[in-house]
Structure formats: structure tokens, C-alpha cells
Amino acid sequence: SQTIHQWPATLVQPVGSPLSLECTVEGTSNPNLYWYRQAAGRGLQLLFYSVGIGQISSEVPQNLSASRPQDRQFILSSKKLLLSDSGFYLCAWNLLGHPNTEAFFGQGTRLTVV
Amino acid sequence: AQKVTQAQTEISVVEKEDVTLDCVYETRDTTYYLFWYKQPPSGELVFLIRRNSFDEQNEISGRYSWNFQKSTSSFNFTITASQVVDSAVYFCALRSGGSGNTGKLIFGQGTTLQVKP
Numbered sequence: 001s002q003t004i005h006q007w008p009a010t011l012v013q014p015v016g017s018p019l020s021l022e023c024t025v026e027g028t029s030n031p032n033l034y035w036y037r038q039a040a041g042r043g044l045q046l047l048f049y050s051v052g053i054g055q056i057s058s059e060v061p062q063n064l065s066a067s068r069p070q071d072r073q074f075i076l077s078s079k080k081l082l083l084s085d086s087g088f089y090l091c092a093w094n095l096l097g098h099p100n101t102e103a104f105f106g107q108g109t110r111l112t113v114v
Numbered sequence: 115a116q117k118v119t120q121a122q123t124e125i126s127v128v129e130k131e132d133v134t135l136d137c138v139y140e141t142r143d144t145t146y147y148l149f150w151y152k153q154p155p156s157g158e159l160v161f162l163i164r165r166n167s168f169d170e171q172n173e174i175s176g177r178y179s180w181n182f183q184k185s186t187s188s189f190n191f192t193i194t195a196s197q198v199v200d201s202a203v204y205f206c207a208l209r210s211g212g213s214g215n216t217g218k219l220i221f222g223q224g225t226t227l228q229v230k231p
Contacts, residue, residue: 034217092159107156108158
């Protein structure tokens with residue numbers, strides 16, 4: 001069966017420090033991968049998505065970047081964190097085409113920038 | 115543009131009451147998918163249901179049921195005989211279908227359901 005791992009679960013970082021969040025998927029090949037952010041309140045906003053190795057699309061301009069060095073690995077990074085980067089970050093995967101699946105989410109990383 | 119609206123920010127019910135969570139969507143796509151996710155206090159999003167735009171058949175799964183009506187662009191979710199464990203934030207989401215779609219989800223703002231014992 002497929003599983004998605006996301007770490008760390010919680011992170012407290014000072015303003016101006018770098019960030020690296022990692023997400024890996026097991027049990028499937030060539031998934032679409034996504035990073036969502038849930039800011040204080042509730043709404044989820046798509047940050048990045050990737051349809052293949054090295055292919056990254058950004059949905060909103062921001063202080064973050066993403067990379068996909070391997071088929072089932074998706075990394076969210078920042079060179080210098082801002083206070084506004086605080087939030088709950090969720091990685092997700094799905095398959096499009098055949099089979100066509102719903103998105104499955106990791107357990108999330110709660111980031112607090114201080 | 116695509117949009118999902120969950121007008122109910124918070125709902126509070128007493129255990130065993132029935133509760134309906136509303137979801138209204140906007141899209142120009144002829145093929146699309148609708149989803150409901152549950153977010154318990156732990157934070158992860160738990161998939162509940164997917165519905166295709168060409169299938170308006172309502173669905174029941176245990177205490178959960180979903181009413182999809184294209185005529186009103188609504189995809190409402192009902193919990194029958196609610197339980198304390200149903201307390202969570204519930205999200206409705208929309209995804210485009212057809213070729214070229216990226217699979218990204220457009221989420222509503224979520225409805226916080228509190229079920230009191």
C-alpha cells in the first residue's frame with residue numbers, strides 16, 4: 001500500500017534561518033506531488049506542485065522554493081524565513097490518468113518562525 | 115475561476131444529533147471532481163469521499179451521506195447520529211478533470227464541527 005512520510009512534525013525556527021521540509025512517498029511510481037500551507041485560521045493554499053523529477057510549478061510568489069530530486073521525494077525550502085512563513089505545511093500525492101486517485105496527505109509540519 | 119465556499123464556519127451540536135455541512139462550488143469545467151476531507155486535531159487531512167461531476171448519485175457510508183446536486187452546484191455532507199469523535203474541521207475541495215489538469219485542489223475555508231457529549 002502507499003504511504004506518505006513528512007518530517008519534521010514540528011519546527012521552531014528564528015527569522016532569517018533556512019528551512020528544509022522533506023516529504024517522501026512509498027508504494028507508487030511517478031506520483032504528482034504537492035505542498036500546501038494552512039495559515040492560522042483554516043484555509044489550505046497550494047504552494048507548489050510537481051508532475052515529475054525536476055519539474056516544479058509555483059502557485060503563489062513567496063519566500064519559499066521546492067525541489068524534486070527523486071521520483072518520490074519532494075522538498076520545501078527557504079533560504080531566509082520570514083515571520084509570515086509560519087503555518088502548517090502539508091505534503092500530498094495523487095495519480096492522474098489511470099488510475100485516477102484522490103490526493104493523500106502527510107501528517108504535516110507545524111512551523112513557527114520566531 | 116474555481117471556487118469552493120463553505121459558509122458555515124463553526125457548528126456545534128449535541129451527540130446523536132444529525133448535522134449537515136454545506137459546500138457550494140464554482141467551476142466552468144464540464145469534468146471535475148469534488149472531495150470531502152476531515153482534519154482531526156492531529157492535523158492530517160483524512161480523505162472521506164470523491165465524487166465525479168458526471169455521477170450525481172448520492173452516497174451513504176455508515177453514518178455519513180453526501181448529496182451532490184449539479185443544478186445548485188452543491189455537495190453537502192450529512193453526519194447522522196453524530197458522535198464526539200466526529201469533532202474536527204471538515205473541508206470540501208474541487209479539482210478539475212480532463213486532460214492537462216494538474217490535480218491541484220481548491221479548498222473551501224473549512225467548517226469546524228464540535229460535537230458535545
